[in-house]
Amino acid sequence: MRRDLGAAARRGRLPVRRPCRCGGAFRGLIDVEAAGNPAAANRGDLMSAMDRWIMTVCADLGLDPGAADARAILDMTRDVAHNVDRPAAPVTAYLIGVAVGRGMPLKSAIRRVQGLAAAWPGHTEDG
Secondary structure (H helix, E strand, O other): OHHHHHHHHHHOOOOOOEEOOOOOOOOOEEOOOOOOOHHHHOOOOOOOHHHHHHHHHHHHHOOOHHHOOHHHHHHHHHHHHHHOOOOHHHHHHHHHHHHHHOOOOHHHHHHHHHHHHHOOOOOOOOO
16 A cells, blocks of 8 residues: 555645644645646645655655654754765765664664764865
């Protein structure tokens, strides 16, 4: 069923107004049927491209979208990009995913990495 949801999301054919228990980047109710429908975009009730992407990837991989705390992950990657190095941000997000997959709570992994990034001895943002 989850793969079916992923395929349906890619085609923009999911049921109207599904409740979402997702992280802060998602709204309480999302009009997923209108995804990819330009006429519906004018109504202002579409979720963002990022929200649609996360829902689609979670459905395809069989993951609970509620586990994707997009705001916390984006904040962490911003800190790593600014305090360490931009290319380190996506790699760090992957490493946090590995840690979470091995049982570490997401919030704990993010806090630890943000602490490391804050203490990193040099900013490479300028080059």
